[in-house]
Amino acid sequence: MCSGYALLVLCFVAGLAVSIAAKNFVKPVAQPARTYAAHDDHPQEKVSVAADPYDMPDKSNIFSVDFREHGLLPIFFIVTNDGDQPVSIANIEVKLVTANRSKLTPTSPDDIYRHLANPQARTNSPFPIPRKKVKGTISKKEMDEIESAQFAAKAVEPHTTQSGFLFFDVGGISAPLAGAHIYVTGATDAKGSELMYFEIPMEKYLSAPSKP
Numbered sequence: 014m015c016s017g018y019a020l021l022v023l024c025f026v027a028g029l030a031v032s033i034a035a036k037n038f039v040k041p042v043a044q045p046a047r048t049y050a051a052h053d054d055h056p057q058e059k060v061s062v063a064a065d066p067y068d069m070p071d072k073s074n075i076f077s078v079d080f081r082e083h084g085l086l087p088i089f090f091i092v093t094n095d096g097d098q099p100v101s102i103a104n105i106e107v108k109l110v111t112a113n114r115s116k117l118t119p120t121s122p123d124d125i126y127r128h129l130a131n132p133q134a135r136t137n138s139p140f141p142i143p144r145k146k147v148k149g150t151i152s153k154k155e156m157d158e159i160e161s162a163q164f165a166a167k168a169v170e171p172h173t174t175q176s177g178f179l180f181f182d183v184g185g186i187s188a189p190l191a192g193a194h195i196y197v198t199g200a201t202d203a204k205g206s207e208l209m210y211f212e213i214p215m216e217k218y219l220s221a222p223s224k225p
Contacts, residue, residue, distance in 0.1 A: 038076060038158040043176035046093040050221035053211040058202070059096035062211045064195050065089040066218060078155055083129055084184025085120065091176045094169040098203035102175070103167040105199040109181050112192030119179040122159055126151050128182065190215040
């Protein structure tokens with residue numbers, strides 16, 4: 014039992030450490046895609062997509078990993094289906110095209126682990142990177158957090174929203190969102206017909222009023 018001022022302080026610090034250690038990642042609750050600043054809505058197809066970057070500390074602190082420190086940009090990706098038939102997104106392709114025309118694709122969990130373990134590693138290399146076990150610097154909790162954060166949906170049922178994070182390697186790119194666009198292709202309707210591509214201008218996010 015704690016007694017005395019010094020012991021009380023030690024108990025408080027110990028309790029705080031336990032509380033921080035016990036903090037688990039909780040994925041944000043997604044709103045309809047068209048409610049986000051950066052989105053593209055297809056009224057005729059009744060599908061909308063949105064991208065919400067977690068680039069600032071007040072948002073990125075939901076993660077235990079400081080992705081910015083490692084040149085990784087988490088983007089919360091949202092797909093809403095307002096139609097009466099399911100939409101397949103099993104084969105979608107997402108590309109972040111920067112103002113200087115760099116074309117970035119989402120980084121896989123394995124490449125994120127390698128990137129965090131070895132900051133010098135380039136995960137967007139055009140050459141195949143052999144799979145190997147990451148040693149030491151990535152905890153099981155961090156791996157579980159990254160895995161659970163990923164956008165992994167294969168379909169969007171009628172009148173529902175699917176969401177999750179995509180991580181982009183933006184190391185060496187200053188202001189990667191300024192003038193950038195996200196392009197989404199490969200979504201198909203219930204008959205297998207491909208939907209028109211989506212284009213999300215990230216300037217809409219940058220120029221949106223700050224929330225109180």
